[in-house]
Amino acid sequence: MPADLGKSIFGNEVKRNFSRKGDFYFHWGYNHSWYGKSDIRFQGPGYDFTLKDVEAHDRQSKLSWDYLNPGLISVPQYNIRFGYFFADNWSVSVAWDHMKYVMDIPQTVAITGTIGPNISEPAVPTGAMAGTYNGQIISVTPEMLTYEHTDGFNYANIELERYDDIWVAPSRETSLTLETGIGGGMMVPRSDVRLFEQGRNNHWNVSGYGFSVKAGLKFYITKFLYLQNTTKLGTTNLKNVHTTGRDDLDKASQKIKYAENLWVLGYQF
Numbered sequence: 580m581p582a583d584l585g586k587s588i589f590g591n592e593v594k595r596n597f598s599r600k601g602d603f604y605f606h607w608g609y610n611h612s613w614y615g616k617s618d619i620r621f622q623g624p625g626y627d628f629t630l631k632d633v634e635a636h637d638r639q640s641k642l643s644w645d646y647l648n649p650g651l652i653s654v655p656q657y658n659i660r661f662g663y664f665f666a667d668n669w670s671v672s673v674a675w676d677h678m679k680y681v682m683d684i685p686q687t688v689a690i691t692g693t694i695g696p697n698i699s700e701p702a703v704p705t706g707a708m709a710g711t712y713n714g715q716i717i718s719v720t721p722e723m724l725t726y727e728h729t730d731g732f733n734y735a736n737i738e739l740e741r742y743d744d745i746w747v748a749p750s751r752e753t754s755l756t757l758e759t760g761i762g763g764g765m766m767v768p769r770s771d772v773r774l775f776e777q778g779r780n781n782h783w784n785v786s787g788y789g790f791s792v793k794a795g796l797k798f799y800i801t802k803f804l805y806l807q808n809t810t811k812l813g814t815t816n817l818k819n820v821h822t823t824g825r826d827d828l829d830k831a832s833q834k835i836k837y838a839e840n841l842w843v844l845g846y847q848f
Contacts, residue, residue, distance in 0.1 A: 601664060603664075604664075609656055612732075660672050669739070674762075689717075699774075699777065758797050764788065779824040792811070
């Protein structure tokens with residue numbers, strides 16, 4: 580057996596007798612996500628203000644046999660990945676992480692900046708919210724703002740992964756493997772926003788970029804079929820979020836840190 584076959588940081592008594600080099604893999608599954616507090620800056624004609632330490636949550640759909648319908652399979656928060664093993668325990672992959680981000684409404688936050696009596700073009704009245712702010716505490720209501728990346732908070736990414744076998748069955752067909760990885764890519768949200776009741780469910784746009792690290796366990800049920808659970812930590816910078824639908828005038832920006840846990844079923848070939 581070549582010295583680099585089944586190479587692992589763990590001292591396994593039983594090692595694989597086959598190499599993964601040259602194999603491809605594909606998996607599909609679903610995720611839950613948690614978001615750190617973030618500042619959201621809104622800019623456009625007549626306004627430039629920032630909401631501080633905004634809280635948000637994800638929105639995973641209840642899993643149902645209905646999602647076996649190809650037309651509905653993308654409704655929940657899902658993950659799809661395709662990868663290639665360029666060495667026995669290294670792979671590179673491309674993926675689409677479809678998460679969802681929903682700002683908690685109502686909530687109390689600090690605000691800085693300026694809101695004019697009329698904003699954007701054509702003018703949208705802001706009523707009692709007009710003014711200059713320097714850290715005052717306000718209650719954000721649906722009449723002022725709703726803000727979601729629910730179609731979704733999409734991370735198109737490339738990742739480099741390493742695999743270390745933790746345990747290999749005597750048959751060498753079943754095994755448990757530690758996967759670790761790093762990645763980066765583009766943030767492509769479809770943002771549903773209403774600012775002073777002006778907005779829409781916007782179209783997808785490349786609004787920024789993100790980086791991530793991950794670690795997980797990959798259980799090979801057979802030599803080719805596997806079930807995997809992975810936790811990912813990421814940071815994103817969204818520089819141009821569509822808001823009112825007047826994309827040449829109005830925008831938002833924010834930096835979001837998140838934790839994502841995903842379950843996937845995959846096949847290696």
